[in-house]
Each structure stands twice: as C-alpha cells, then as structure tokens.
Amino acid sequence: MASAAITSWDRQRRRAFFWGLFPALAVLAVITVAPAVYLVVTSLTPLNLTNPVQTGLDFSDPLRNYREAIADYRFRNSVWVQVKLSLATVVAQVLIGLGLALLLNARSKLLEAIRTAFLIPMVLPPIVVALIWKIIYSPDVSPMHRLLEFVGFPVRSLITQADTALWAIAVADTWEWFPFTMLIILASLQMVPDEPLEAAKIDGATSYQSFWYVVLPYIQPAIIVAALFRLIDSVKAFPLIYVLTNGGPGQVTEVTNYFAFVQAFNFSYWGYASAIATMLVAGVFLLSWLLRRLDQAGQRDE
Amino acid sequence: MSTIWRMSRRSLLGSTAALGSTLILPGKAPAQGGAKPFAGTTLNISSWSAPYAKWLQEYLPEFTELTGIEVNYDTPGFAVYNQQVDLELSTGGSAYDVANITFIYTSRWIGAGWFTPLDDFYNDPNKTPDEFDAADFLNGTQLPMRDAEGRTYGFSWVADAMHAGASRFDIMEEAGFGMPKSFDELMAMVPEIHKVKGVSAFTAENHHGWIFPPIMQAFGGNVFVDPPHNIMPALDTPEVHEASRWYVDLQNNYGPDGWLAQTYDQTVNVLKQGRANYCLFNQPFLMQMGAPDSKTKETCAFAMYPEGPKGKFPGLAVHGWGIPTGARNKDASWEFIKWAVGKDLMMRMLEEKGYGAVTRRSVIESPKFKEVNMVNGYDVGDIYLRTIGLAEQGHMAYRTVHVYPQANAQINKAIEMIASGQATPEEAWRQAQENAIADIRRAGVDL
Numbered sequence: 001m002a003s004a005a006i007t008s009w010d011r012q013r014r015r016a017f018f019w020g021l022f023p024a025l026a027v028l029a030v031i032t033v034a035p036a037v038y039l040v041v042t043s044l045t046p047l048n049l050t051n052p053v054q055t056g057l058d059f060s061d062p063l064r065n066y067r068e069a070i071a072d073y074r075f076r077n078s079v080w081v082q083v084k085l086s087l088a089t090v091v092a093q094v095l096i097g098l099g100l101a102l103l104l105n106a107r108s109k110l111l112e113a114i115r116t117a118f119l120i121p122m123v124l125p126p127i128v129v130a131l132i133w134k135i136i137y138s139p140d141v142s143p144m145h146r147l148l149e150f151v152g153f154p155v156r157s158l159i160t161q162a163d164t165a166l167w168a169i170a171v172a173d174t175w176e177w178f179p180f181t182m183l184i185i186l187a188s189l190q191m192v193p194d195e196p197l198e199a200a201k202i203d204g205a206t207s208y209q210s211f212w213y214v215v216l217p218y219i220q221p222a223i224i225v226a227a228l229f230r231l232i233d234s235v236k237a238f239p240l241i242y243v244l245t246n247g248g249p250g251q252v253t254e255v256t257n258y259f260a261f262v263q264a265f266n267f268s269y270w271g272y273a274s275a276i277a278t279m280l281v282a283g284v285f286l287l288s289w290l291l292r293r294l295d296q297a298g299q300r301d302e
Numbered sequence: 303m304s305t306i307w308r309m310s311r312r313s314l315l316g317s318t319a320a321l322g323s324t325l326i327l328p329g330k331a332p333a334q335g336g337a338k339p340f341a342g343t344t345l346n347i348s349s350w351s352a353p354y355a356k357w358l359q360e361y362l363p364e365f366t367e368l369t370g371i372e373v374n375y376d377t378p379g380f381a382v383y384n385q386q387v388d389l390e391l392s393t394g395g396s397a398y399d400v401a402n403i404t405f406i407y408t409s410r411w412i413g414a415g416w417f418t419p420l421d422d423f424y425n426d427p428n429k430t431p432d433e434f435d436a437a438d439f440l441n442g443t444q445l446p447m448r449d450a451e452g453r454t455y456g457f458s459w460v461a462d463a464m465h466a467g468a469s470r471f472d473i474m475e476e477a478g479f480g481m482p483k484s485f486d487e488l489m490a491m492v493p494e495i496h497k498v499k500g501v502s503a504f505t506a507e508n509h510h511g512w513i514f515p516p517i518m519q520a521f522g523g524n525v526f527v528d529p530p531h532n533i534m535p536a537l538d539t540p541e542v543h544e545a546s547r548w549y550v551d552l553q554n555n556y557g558p559d560g561w562l563a564q565t566y567d568q569t570v571n572v573l574k575q576g577r578a579n580y581c582l583f584n585q586p587f588l589m590q591m592g593a594p595d596s597k598t599k600e601t602c603a604f605a606m607y608p609e610g611p612k613g614k615f616p617g618l619a620v621h622g623w624g625i626p627t628g629a630r631n632k633d634a635s636w637e638f639i640k641w642a643v644g645k646d647l648m649m650r651m652l653e654e655k656g657y658g659a660v661t662r663r664s665v666i667e668s669p670k671f672k673e674v675n676m677v678n679g680y681d682v683g684d685i686y687l688r689t690i691g692l693a694e695q696g697h698m699a700y701r702t703v704h705v706y707p708q709a710n711a712q713i714n715k716a717i718e719m720i721a722s723g724q725a726t727p728e729e730a731w732r733q734a735q736e737n738a739i740a741d742i743r744r745a746g747v748d749l
Contacts, residue, residue: 048745049392050414050704055746068744074737139559140568140577157560162722246381249562250719250730265385267708268392269744 036281043274050268065275075276077251078259079283081166085255086234088170089177094227096174097181102211104182105189115186122179130243133172137244159244165252172240177233181226188222189215221295228291235284256280340634341370347638348376349402350383351567352621353586354460357655358642365641371634380404380509380566391416396628399635403456405619406511408446409530409704417455418625423636424454434640435664442693443620443661446702456622457643458661460586463689464516464607464617465682467588468580469573471603473498481605485520485548488580488608492556495579503556505578507566510717511710513582514549515700516617520610521545525700525709533703534749535742537712538735541612543727550721562721574598582607584617585686586659592677593656604680606688615697616689620661658682708741 044062048055069075100118104111121129137159139145148155158168192215200210238257241247247254247262254262257280264273349355355377362373378386384404390397391411403411411417424430439458447456466481468474474481477495482488488504496503506513515525523541527534536542553561558578570587572578574596581588591602607616623642625635641647648665651657658675665671666687675683700706712734719725725733739749 046744046746049389050410051746052392068740072740073733137560138563138568140564140572157563160560160562160722162724165722245563246714248715248718249722250715250724252722252724262711265389266711267741267745268388269741272744 039274039281040278042271043278045271047271047274048268049270055271065272066279068272069275069279074251074254074259075256078254078256081251081253082235082255082257085166085170085173085237085253086231088167089173089234089237090227090230092170092174093178093181093230094223096178097183097226098185098223100178100182101185101189105186118182119179121176122183124176126176126239127243129172129176130239133168133175133240134243137168160249162249162252165245165249169237169240169244169253172244173234173237176240177230181223181230184222184226184229185219188219192218224291224295228288228295231291232284232288235280338370340631340637342372343370343631343634344372344374345399345631345634345638346374346397347400348378348383348387348398349621349623350380350404351377352460352462353590353655354651354657354659355402357651357657361647361651365638368641369634369637371637373638391626391628394628396626396630398626399629399631400623400638401626402459403447403622403624405446405462405621406701406706406710408456408620409702410707411624412447412449412455413704416627418627418629418632419449419453419455420457420625420636420639421453423632429633429636430640434644438645438662438664439643440661440663440666440690442690443622446620447622447624456624457639458620458622459643459648460619460621460659461661461686461690462584462586462617462619462621462659463686464582465585465588465685465689466580466582466605466607467573467591468603469576469591469598470499470501470579470601472601473501473579474603481603482580482608483605484608485517485610489548489552492552492580496556501576502558502578503580504552505557505561505564505569505572505581506553506583507569508562508564509566509714511713512617512619514546514713514717516582516607516615516697517549517610518542518545519615519697520612521548522612524697525706525713526703529700529703533705533742533747535709535712535735535738537709537716537738538728538731542731545610546717546720546727546731550717550727554721562718573602576601584619584659585682585689586657589656589658589677589682600678602678602680604677604682604685606685613695614692615695616692618690618693618698619701658686705742705745705747708745709738712738712741 042056043065045058046055046061046064104115104118124132136142136144137157139157145155145157158164196214197210200214205213235255235257237255238261241253241255241258242261245253247258256276260273260276260280263269263276349358359375359377362375366372377383383402384407387398387401387404388407388411391401392414394416403417424434424436436454436457440461443458443461444454447458448454468481471481473495474491477491477498479487479491479494482491492503495501518524518541521541521544523539523545524536526532527536558564558572564572566584566587569578569581569583570590573581573583573588573591574593576598588604590596591598593599596602607614623639625632625639629635643661645662645664648657648660648662649668649670652660652665652668652674653670656674658671660666660671666683672681672683675681675686700709703709715737716725716730716734719730719733720727724730743749
C-alpha cells in the first residue's frame with residue numbers, strides 16, 4: 001500500500017516536471033529540432049531552388065548528396081582547412097588567454113581597467129572585427145604594412161598569399177576570441193584557494209612548480225571548457241572569411257561552412273548544401289562527445 | 303557635329319540593328335491630375351551599389367513628393383546583393399517590391415519566373431503615359447530583360463561597358479607612351495611605368511569572372527563552347543591557359559600588392575588617389591576619376607579596350623529594374639520604375655551627376671551627352687558608343703547563360719590559384735573545368 005502511494009506520488013511528480021518543462025521543450029522543438037529535421041530531410045533530396053517543385057520531393061536517391069560530397073575534392077579540402085584553422089585558433093586562444101589571465105590575476109584598479117580593455121574585441125560585432133582586419137591586411141591603407149615598410153621589413157599582402165592567408169585569418173580570429181578564454185581562466189584562477197599555494201611556498205616550490213603542480217590542476221577543467229567552447233565555435237568562423245578572403249586564394253581559406261554557403265547561396269543547391277551542413281553538425285556533435293568523454297576519463301583517473 | 307560623333311551614332315545604330323529591333327507602341331498618357339493613388343504605400347527597393355544606384359538615392363525624396371510613396375532603399379555590395387535577392391526570389395518572398403535584375407542572373411531569374419512581366423504595365427495607357435516611351439531604350443540593353451516569347455521583365459538603367467582608363471596619363475606620356483591599343487602595347491608599356499612616382503602600372507578589380515573573360519576571348523577562348531546553344535564549359539583550353547598566364551603576369555608584376563583582394567570600390571579609390579595607373583574597368587567607375595574629389599581628374603585619360611591577338615571583346619553588362627513575382631503592390635512598384643528610368647530623371651542624372659552609361663537613345667543623342675562625357679578632354683561618350691557597337695560580335699552571350707554563376711565562381715578560383723602560385727594554368731583550369739561541369743550538372747543540366 002505504501003509502495004503504491006510512493007509510486008503514485010512519483011508519477012505525479014514526473015508529470016509535474018514534464019508539464020513544467022513542456023513550454024520550454026515545445027519552444028526548443030520548434031526553433032531547434034524542427035529546422036534540424038528539415039535540414040536532414042532536405043539533405044536527402046536534390047533540392048534546387050530554381051526548380052523546387054521537382055527537386056524538393058525527389059527522394060529517389062537519398063544518399064546521392066552525401067556520396068557526391070565525399071567524392072568532392074572541394075568538400076574534403078574544406079574539412080582539412082577547417083581542422084587546421086580550428087586547431088591553430090583554439091591553441092593560440094587558450095595559450096594567450098592563459099598567459100594574460102595569469103598576468104592580470106591580481107587586485108588593482110589598473111589591472112581591472114586593462115581586463116576591461118581586453119574584452120573589447122570579443123564584444124564587437126563580428127562584421128566590424130572583419131572590417132578592422134580588412135583594413136589591417138589591405139597594403140594600400142594598412143597601418144601595419146606602412147609601419148613594416150617604414151622599419152625596412154615590407155611584407156606582401158597576407159590574405160592573398162597561399163601560404164599566409166589561413167594564418168592571417170587565424171590571427172584575426174585569435175584577436176577576436178582570446179578574451180573569452182582569458183575571462184574563463186581568470187574566473188577560475190580567482191577561485192584557487194590560498195592555502196595550497198602558501199604550503200607550496202613554505203615547502204620551497206618555485207613559481208613555475210606552484211603553477212604546474214598547484215594552480216594548473218585547479219584551473220584545468222576551466223581550460224578544457226574554454227577550449228571546448230572555442231573549438232565548437234571555431235566551426236562558425238564565417239564573417240572573417242567572407243570579408244577578408246572569400247575562401248581564397250583558390251580554396252586555401254574555404255572552410256566547410258563557407259563551402260556550404262557558396263553551394264546554397266550562390267548556386268541554390270540546397271539539397272547538397274544541407275548534406276554538407278548535416279555532416280558538419282554531426283562532426284561537431286561527435287567532437288563534443290569525444291572531448292566530454294576524455295574529460296570524464298581524466299577526472300576519473302584523478 | 304564631329305566625324306567621331308557621327309561614327310558613334312552609326313556604330314550605335316548598327317549595333318542595335320544587329321541585335322534586332324523591337325516594336326513597342328506606347329499607349330495614351332494617363333490622366334494624372336496631381337492625384338496620388340499610392341500615397342501612404344511603402345516600397346522596399348534594392349540594387350547593388352553601382353554609382354547610378356547610389357546617386358538615385360539622392361532623388362528619392364522627389365519620388366515620394368511626386369507620388370506619396372515612401373521608399374526603403376538599400377544598396378549592398380554586388381555579391382551580397384545577388385545572394386540576398388537570389389534567396390528571396392527563390393522562396394517567392396515579398397521582401398522586395400522592386401529589385402535590380404543583375405546581368406549574370408537575367409536568364410536564371412527571368413527563366414525561373416521570379417519576375418513579373420511588365421508588358422501589361424507599359425502598354426496600358428492608364429498606367430503609363432506616352433512620355434515613358436519604352437521604344438526609346440536601346441534594344442541591345444533590353445534584350446537580356448526579355449524572355450523567349452519577347453515579354454519584358456525589366457527596364458535597363460545601365461549599359462556597363464568596359465573601357466581602358468589611366469589615372470596618371472602624365473607618367474605614361476613622360477615615358478613616351480600613349481593609351482595602348484593592343485595587349486602587346488600594354489605589355490610593352492607597363493615595365494617602363496611601374497612604380498614611377500610610386501604608382502603601380504596596372505590595376506583591376508578582383509571580380510575575375512568579369513575582368514578575365516574579355517582577355518580569355520581576346521586570346522581566342524571562351525567560357526562555354528558555343529553560348530547560349532552549347533553550354534559545355536570551355537575553361538581548359540590552350541587559349542585560356544595562355545590568357546591567364548598573360549593576365550596573372552600583368553597583375554603580379556605590375557599591379558598593386560594585394561590585387562587579389564581588391565574589390566571594385568577599392569579599385570575606384572586607388573584610381574582616384576592615383577596609386578595605380580592603367581585600368582580595364584567599367585565606364586561608370588572609370589568616369590569617377592574625373593569627379594571633383596578625385597586627385598587624378600587632371601591627369602586621367604580614357605580609351606577603347608585594347609585589342610588582343612584574336613580581337614577586341616570588352617565586357618558589356620546590363621542591369622535593370624524589375625518587379626519580383628512576390629511583390630505585394632505591383633502598381634506602386636511600376637510607378638517607381640517609370641520614374642527611375644524615365645527620360646527626365648535619366649537626363650537629369652546625366653547633367654547633374656555625370657552619369658554617362660545611360661540606356662535611352664534620346665539621352666544618348668542629346669548634345670548634353672557628348673558635353674558631359676568629355677572628361678579631361680577625352681570623349682568618353684564616343685568610347686562608350688563604340689564599345690556598345692562591339693556587342694554585335696555576340697561575345698557577351700556567355701554571360702546570359704543561366705548557369706554562368708557556376709562558371710563565374712570557377713574562373714575566380716582558377717585565377718586566384720594561378721596568381722597565388724598554388725597551381726599552374728594547366729592544373730587550375732583543368733580543375734575549374736571539372737568543377738564547373740559538376741556544378742552545372744547538379745543544376746540538372748545535361749552536358
């Protein structure tokens with residue numbers, strides 16, 4: 001009897017949770033799940049907006065777009081470009097963010113002002129950031145190019161050379177987003193308790209040893225979260241590429257989402273672009289899951 | 303009237319005759335009577351940021367005063383405009399009441415039924431007065447605005463003809479050169495004037511899909527095998543290899559650093575500031591060298607597009623106003639088009655803004671056209687007319703193929719790859735050909 005009452009109470013509680021969550025779940029379904037389902041369904045058709053009636057409901061060869069994408073050198077190249085860009089930017093942003101967070105981890109009004117100044121790139125609209133770097137990278141009007149020429153080190157346009165264009169984008173992206181990693185790591189640094197650091201100091205640990213053996217283990221989860229966020233976000237590096245290079249020269253800076261954008265918006269190949277986008281989303285999910293598993297495994301080892 | 307002027311008129315008439323004539327009978331003038339039947343209506347209108355489109359914005363308050371119609375008007379960059387409008391049109395959206403019909407999209411947008419036929423508007427005397435005179439538009443500029451049945455979907459506001467210009471002709475003269483008449487003369491000149499007084503010898507915008515095909519054709523190549531009948535891409539040919547080698551050498555050795563990223567507005571600025579000299583570019587852009595705020599207004603020069611080994615094939619593009627199928631108030635939209643390409647406004651823009659790439663015969667034949675198009679002693683109007691005259695060669699047919707945007711993208715990529723040393727011309731064009739075929743087949747075209 002008591003067990004039945006508990007079960008009934010449990011059922012009621014679950015029902016209450018469900019109806020409490022229902023509005024949020026419904027909104028989520030409408031704005032996230034439905035478009036995602038539509039994306040996947042579209043990817044199974046050769047939908048071309050110049051002929052939507054005939055192509056939009058053609059499911060005769062549902063995997064054709066996927067086969068074509070995998071066979072398409074431009075798609076495979078775009079994935080490789082994405083990997084290079086993501087790795088370069090995430091590593092640079094974490095290292096710079098960590099370094100600056102360590103430098104700025106003290107209580108002073110000057111440092112607070114500097115911290116605030118460092119946040120500016122992150123809060124600028126992405127298109128403004130892209131335009132700033134367009135000026136910096138245009139030899140004609142660039143203060144950077146003029147300065148380098150003045151000091152006797154003239155350099156050619158960085159965004160039109162095949163060997164520098166991607167790294168020029170990476171520098172701009174790093175400038176825009178290192179404040180994010182800095183902010184997360186700084187918040188974590190401020191949570192490190194004083195006692196272990198004082199104990200390490202009494203035991204004669206050097207600054208490097210204190211950082212490596214005491215501080216780093218404390219802030220490691222924050223670094224991983226920051227890196228994970230940036231890794232996922234790096235897949236969306238669109239405005240910089242659109243404004244600075246248009247994916248060029250050639251395909252040197254053509255990341256996967258830009259390639260999908262060209263297929264959809266320049267040629268109206270929405271079926272093909274949807275297949276690329278679906279693979280991109282799957283890749284990001286897989287990556288997130290993998291990193292999460294690695295993080296959990298690391299925590300278990302500790 | 304000068305000999306040159308007579309020749310220009312002959313050239314113009316010849317070209318329009320060659321392109322075919324159109325009999326359009328304007329109806330009776332509607333009774334206007336000061337009524338404003340569309341007062342309170344708001345139109346959303348967009349075009350890419352051509353000089354005409356930007357100048358037109360200054361006249362919009364007059365349109366509102368005349369008709370009571372408010373206008374939301376924007377002029378994004380060329381690529382952005384085309385992407386925005388292409389998407390909107392393809393979904394049958396009603397975001398635009400009037401939109402520019404971009405030349406390379408004419409076949410695609412009109413063929414897909416995304417624009418409204420205007421015949422019922424301009425042939426209806428209750429909607430269009432006699433003064434509009436649809437037959438006054440140059441036939442060649444209206445042809446891309448029609449479908450196979452001859453229905454008209456747009457009225458052209460520009461014949462964007464490619465000319466040669468020099469911002470620092472003084473440097474060229476000092477080195478003993480005139481405006482080059484051929485590619486050989488151009489190549490002989492650029493080493494002698496490059497970086498003289500810090501000025502790059504050559505420049506052009508980075509829309510290679512516009513700048514490069516005339517060079518390709520001048521070397522005997524083409525974008526498609528026989529457009530518009532045979533639209534198999536013809537990008538991987540010895541002629542195209544040679545043309546790209548010539549063009550990339552010219553730009554890499556004698557162009558400004560960063561030319562691969564130099565957009566059309568940047569190119570205009572480079573010319574107006576005198577930082578680069580000889581340029582192959584559209585007439586409305588080159589004309590800005592003669593503007594009051596240009597540092598090169600007293601040193602600029604103009605000429606016909608130079609001749610390559612196989613002839614002279616300057617680019618010629620036409621853009622026009624049209625009414626998207628999804629537009630909600632088409633009658634009000636038509637009021638705008640009538641006004642925007644009306645004789646009065648076109649003549650005023652010629653007089654007040656120096657707008658020379660006009661599309662109305664009556665404006666071209668006016669004395670004012672010649673007067674306004676005299677820039678720094680050069681008769682740019684004559685160059686314009688003779689360039690339009692070259693349209694009778696039919697070399698612009700490639701640009702009206704509905705899958706040209708796909709080929710355009712591959713031309714851009716190939717030039718970038720060659721210029722940045724990633725591929726030889728042979729490698730780049732082989733890849734461009736393969737990609738263009740794959741992209742065009744994806745559109746459902748049997749090649």
